[in-house]
Amino acid sequence: MILDGKNYAAELKDVLTRQCTALKETHGRPPSLHVLLIGSNPGSLVYVSMKQKRAYDFGMQSTVHRLDETISKESVLNLIDELNQNKEVDGILVQLPLPAHLDANEIIDAVCPEKDVDGLTSINLGRLLRGTPSLVSCTPLGCMHILKQWRSDISGLNAVIVGRSTLVGKPLSLLLTHANTTVTLCHSKTHDLEIHTKQADILIAACGSPKLIRKEHVKPGACVIDVGMNRLTDGSLSGDVDFDDVVHIADAITPVPFGVGPMTVAYLMSNTIQAMKNAYGNLD
Ligand code: NAP
Numbered sequence: 588m589i590l591d592g593k594n595y596a597a598e599l600k601d602v603l604t605r606q607c608t609a610l611k612e613t614h615g616r617p618p619s620l621h622v623l624l625i626g627s628n629p630g631s632l633v634y635v636s637m638k639q640k641r642a643y644d645f646g647m648q649s650t651v652h653r654l655d656e657t658i659s660k661e662s663v664l665n666l667i668d669e670l671n672q673n674k675e676v677d678g679i680l681v682q683l684p685l686p687a688h689l690d691a692n693e694i695i696d697a698v699c700p701e702k703d704v705d706g707l708t709s710i711n712l713g714r715l716l717r718g719t720p721s722l723v724s725c726t727p728l729g730c731m732h733i734l735k736q737w738r739s740d741i742s743g744l745n746a747v748i749v750g751r752s753t754l755v756g757k758p759l760s761l762l763l764t765h766a767n768t769t770v771t772l773c774h775s776k777t778h779d780l781e782i783h784t785k786q787a788d789i790l791i792a793a794c795g796s797p798k799l800i801r802k803e804h805v806k807p808g809a810c811v812i813d814v815g816m817n818r819l820t821d822g823s824l825s826g827d828v829d830f831d832d833v834v835h836i837a838d839a840i841t842p843v844p845f846g847v848g849p850m851t852v853a854y855l856m857s858n859t860i861q862a863m864k865n866a867y868g869n870l871d
Contacts, residue, residue, distance in 0.1 A: 588839040590733050590812070596849035599732070600645060603853070606860050607646035610867075618863040619648035620678040620704065620855070621670050625663065625689065626656035630818070631682045638680075638855060645856045656686050663689065664697050671699040677866060678704035678859035683754075701865060704858040707753065715761050721865070722858050727759035729850025730791060730812050731766070737810045737839045742767035745786050749773045749800065749827070750793035755814055759791060780804065792827035800828040802836045811840040814847045 611617040620642050624635045635651055642649035652666060670676045679702045685691050695703075700710040706724040714720050734741055746768040750756040760770045771783050775794075784790055784804040792800045793814035805811060815827030826843030834840055841847055 588737065589834075590736060590810075590839050590841045590846060592729070592733060592841060592847055592849045593845040595732060595736060596853040599850075599853045599857070603856050603860055604646050610860065610863055611646070614863075614867060616675065617647050618677045618856075618859045619650070619675060620680065620859045621676050622649070622651045623654060623663070623666065623679070623681045624651055625654045625658060625682070626686050628684060631684070635682050638852060641852045642856060642859075647856060647859060657688075660689055660693070663694055667694070667697045671697075671702060674866070676702065677863040678702055678855075680705050680855070702862055704855060704862055705754075706758065706858070712753070712758070715758055718765055722862065723762070724754060724758045725854035725858060726755050726793075726814060726847060726851045727762050728854040728857070729847050730759055730814065731762050732850055732854070733812060733841060733847065734789065734810065741789065744768050744788035745771070746789040746791065747771045747773060747784050747787035748791045748793060749777075749780065749784065750791075750795070750814070752793065755793040759793070763789070794827050796827055797825040798827070798829040798832075800833065802829075802832045805833050805836050807836050808838045809836075811837045812847065813841050813843050815843060816848060 607617045622635050624631060639649045639651055670679050679698045681694055683691060685694060695707050696709055698708055700708045703711050703722055706722045711722050715723055746763045748756050748760055751772050751774045756772060760772045763770045773780055773783050781804050785806050787806055787809055789810050790805060791812045795815060795817060797817040811828055811833055813826035813828040817825045819825050824844055830842060
């Protein structure tokens with residue numbers, strides 16, 4: 588089974604676009620997403636322009652604040668404060684990575700949790716940890732959506748995640764824990780990775796290491812989700828899983844591209860819509 592994220596994202600888009608239209612009719616404006624892009628990291632430029640385009644496709648408003656690489660911390664915090672106060676702004680996203688002189692945690696924590704559509708503020712991460720999440724990081728949400736297409740009930744299964752970042756691995760480990768899987772979180776210091784990954788009914792690769800996961804890492808019949816998006820020197824895109832090697836042994840697998848990537852973007856839109864609904868007390 589190829590877990591077709593592009594298709595799932597298209598289905599989700601239909602639902603979300605209808606919600607945007609309904610919000611616009613009720614409140615006189617669609618949901619609005621503001622992205623802070625600091626500096627000119629080439630990857631960030633591509634991601635931000637794609638997010639903006641997708642926001643328009645969903646019928647949302649999107650504004651990119653392009654800020655100079657050398658901008659002071661105070662100026663960034665002032666802009667975030669303005670956006671926090673602005674009732675017409677629903678979602679605020681700080682595109683990472685930030686230039687070295689800016690502390691990402693400090694900048695992210697300046698975003699009001701109710702507008703933190705990346706789910707990365709201390710408050711939203713804490714709510715997730717506690718099991719009462721509000722806005723959750725988009726890639727983990729996308730992975731959970733894909734898993735539901737594989738099996739509606741994953742309770743009791745062994746889930747192994749390779750990668751423990753705050754953006755993907757850690758929040759995903761919490762979502763999977765709340766879904767009653769038994770979670771193992773691996774990282775670069777894990778000894779004998781294969782011993783752990785071989786136990787996985789659900790194996791999620793989010794390590795930024797091209798084709799690290801090969802068939803010897805995979806239990807036959809497992810569901811393999813590849814979060815990795817690695818640009819190789821020849822310009823091609825590679826996942827963290829060697830798809831051709833693993834596809835015959837896995838029960839289900841996501842491709843790269845068109846697996847997790849489209850779901851991440853769809854959940855960014857979903858979070859922005861949710862933020863607007865929350866702001867208007869519209870909990871449908
Ligand atoms: P990250 O912050 O660099 O974290 C990578 C994690 O993988 C770290 O925990 C690291 O361990 C671990 N790791 C690295 N090499 C490893 C190895 N050989 N064996 C085991 N663990 C290893 O990366 P990220 O932001 O989570 O992103 C991971 C990948 O997902 C990247 O390719 C990124 O481009 C992609 N991504 C895709 C999407 C999407 O929408 N599809 C969204 C976000 C990220 P340590 O903690 O010990 O350093």
